Structure formats: structure tokens, C-alpha cells
Amino acid sequence: MLLTDLTDEQLLAQALAGDEEAFTALYRRRQGPIFRFALHMSGSVHLAEEVTQEVFLFLVQRGRDFDPERGTLAGYLFGVARNYVRRALERSYPESVLGTPVDDVATALMVENDPSESIARRQTSSAVWKAVLSLPQHYREVVVLCDLHELSYADAAEAVGCAIGTIRSRLHRAHDVLGRKLQHSAVAPAISKIAARCTS
């Protein structure tokens, strides 16, 4: 059986038994979402890499603590990443500082699919990212987990450590706030255009 066919939990079990290839496969499968979660939450590539490393070092040392009956490994890893991000943000990025422009490196790394619309899309993406970063942390994390990473409400609840109903209500409130911010932003017309194109 190929490693790519195994689930996250099976890969973890093999990794804990000492299989380096299984661990490497698990790392390569999960490091991207963890990195992007930290990046979306902080806007800093450096912090996102630091958090990614910490999460997987934690998995190496405390992987045996994971209980498959309580939830998925993805939700568990996002929960660990969430805690590390919070700690890092408290340490180096006070709440008032967030909302500042995203890391230049992160902006530069954004993919350009269509050169003709690259400027508008890049501006829209940056504006949306700034709006997300300006949200209070408990709203920001549910938006990032559920909207940007498409986690289910159950996985998001496991990651955040609260009930599913709490996730829903926070998400609903976060959408209201985010919608108002973007409505009054300079990129509102561009967003309308994109939305129209998506629905058509």
C-alpha cells in the first residue's frame, strides 16, 4: 500500500513506530495548510514558518497524545497551530498592530493566473487579507479555518476548543463585520465584479 493512500492517522501511527518515510509523507501533506493558516492569521511568512516547525516538533514529541476518537488529525494539528499562533502574536504582535500591511514576501508570493486582471485581483486579495487581519482574533480564526481552509464546523470546533454552535454564531457575526469592512473599502466595485462573474 502506498503512503499516499494512507490516512493521516495511519501515517502518524507508522511515524510513531519510527517510520521516517511515513512521517515525511505526513509532513508534506499537512505542512501547507498549517503554514497558510498561520500566514492568514498573522500576515507574516517568518511567523508562519516558525509556527509550522513548532507544530510538527510538537507532533514528534507528543504525537502519542493524539486520540483519534476525539477528532481528526487535521483538526488536532490546527488546534496546536492555533495555540502557537496566539502565543506568537501575543509575544511579538500586539492586537493593535494587526491590520498593518501584509508581509511583502507574502504579497509577492501570491500567484498571478491572469496577467490582465492581476492588478485588480492582487489589490482585492490584499484588501481582503487586511480586512481579515483587522478582525478580532476569535472572529479571525473561524473565518480562516472555515472560509479560507474549508474546515468543517466539527473540525473547526475541535481546533478552537468550543462547541459547533459557537463556531456558527462567531462565523455569522464575523461575516457581518467583514462584509461591512469590504463594502466601504476601495475595492468594493472589484469585489462586486468578481462576485458577479462567479455567480454567472
Next chain:
Amino acid sequence: MTCRGFKHQAEALTLWELAQGQDGQVLEHVQQCESCSGWLQEQRKLAASLQTLQARTAVLEAGPKVEAAVLRAFRQNAAERADEAGTSPAGSPLARHAERRAHGEWRMVNSEFPLALRMSRWFEIGAYVAVAAAVVVGVFLGIRLLQPSSRPATVQSHAIPQSSRPLVRQPVSPTRAAVAPDEVQKQAASAPEVIAKAGSAASSQPRQAAARKHLAPVKPARSGNNQIAAASLANEESQIDTEDGYVPLMFCDPLSCASGSQVVRMELPAGPSSQPQTADVVVGYDGVVRAVRIEN
């Protein structure tokens, strides 16, 4: 469906599901309700904007350095676990032995590290306590040194005011032995008057009292070698005059020699080939010898 029902239903869906508009009940209500339709439109815009951000950051990943660090930690952890379990890792026996030893040393250092941290903390506390104790002792000693010393100091000769110069003249017989009290009194009576300046606060007697001779009783000899005959003159206040042959034994200034003193005549023990000698010793009321004069 009411608007309230619509909102409740909409909240149960994710943003992407709302944007895609696959729920029939929701779509049906939206066609009938303008405000809910507007709300749904806003949610779709929001979904579209978030999707833009999602698409543009979809390929971002952690750098290769992160993977290298994580894999290194995994190998180290695996080696430690193999060590603990007693199974030997793959490789030559020499390499295995070296690796095991390295990990053992690392483990030993690692386990001692917390102990070293604790010890260094106690050392630090001990250092602070020692410095504080040294400061306290230094302050205490400094205060003691600044206080007037009660030790005898060397008497320096200096000009004594005329009015306060004592004149102690007491002729002493060269061969003096233990004498009876009445004989001492006779000799003391022939001694010159002592003139001293009455300046001490303890003094309540005028100059005639200073001239009065007070003779201490003669102590009986204790042994054959040491016979001391004591004849003392009480002075209200006396200054040491080196011109009278006294050898100062301490520094005597108005502060240190403010108290009165008395002259004690002593008989020094005779040597095998010498005669006993007599000495006049000026002793302060604090018991400190101020000066001495050998009579013969």
C-alpha cells in the same frame, strides 16, 4: 419559509454552500424576500473575495529549512526511543556505539541541565546573601572605627598650657621595699604639691582638693620577686609633661586625656645583679597607663 427560518437555515450552511445556492428552500425564499435576497448577495460577494484570497495563497508553503529541521528532530527522537528500548539502530557496531554514547551523553547533559539550572540559582542567591552580609559587616566595622577609641594610644609630647601643667614631684628612696602605710604617707607629704587644672566635669573640688594627696594602701607582697609599693596622688586633671621625665605611652590630647588620672608609684622587681627600681606610672581613671617615669 420565514425570514427567521431563512437566517437559521443559512447559518447552517458554509459560505461556499450559500454562494453556490444549492439549497432549494433558501433559493425559494430569496426570490420572495428582497431583504434576504440582498443579504444573500452580500454573502456571495464575501465568498468571492475570500475565494480570491484563498486562490492566491493556495500554493504558499513552508520553506525547505523547516522540513530539514523537523526531520532532524524526528530522527533524534527515534534514536532516543531506540536507545531507551534497547534496540540498536542500523549501522556498523562502531557507529552504533558512538551514536549511543553521544545520545547517552546528550541525555545525561540534558538531565543534568535542569539540576545545573537549579544549582546556579542557589549560587546566585548565595552570592547575593554573601554580598549583603559583607556590606553589613563593613558598615558595622566602619561605625565602630569612627567611634572614639578606648585603646591606649601613644602619648605625643606637646606644649601644655602653663596653667594646666601638673608638677608631680615625689622623691623616692632608691631602695624601697614594701613599706607600711604610715611611712608612705610621710613620703607623700614631703612630695611637692600637685598643681593641676580642674577642668573635668567630674571634678567637684577646687585646686586645694587637687593638691590633696590621696595615698592608696600598700599592697602586701605576694611573692619574693615582686614587691609593689603603691603611693598615688589624685589629680583632678593632669597633663603629661615629658619635661618632667615621663615617657608618654599613649597619644594624649584634650579629648583622650580629659578624665583625671593618678600617679602610682611602683617598685619594679630587682634583677639578679641590679637593685629594685621605682617608677611613677600615670594611670587614667579608665585604667589606661598614660606615662611612666623611672625614678632611679
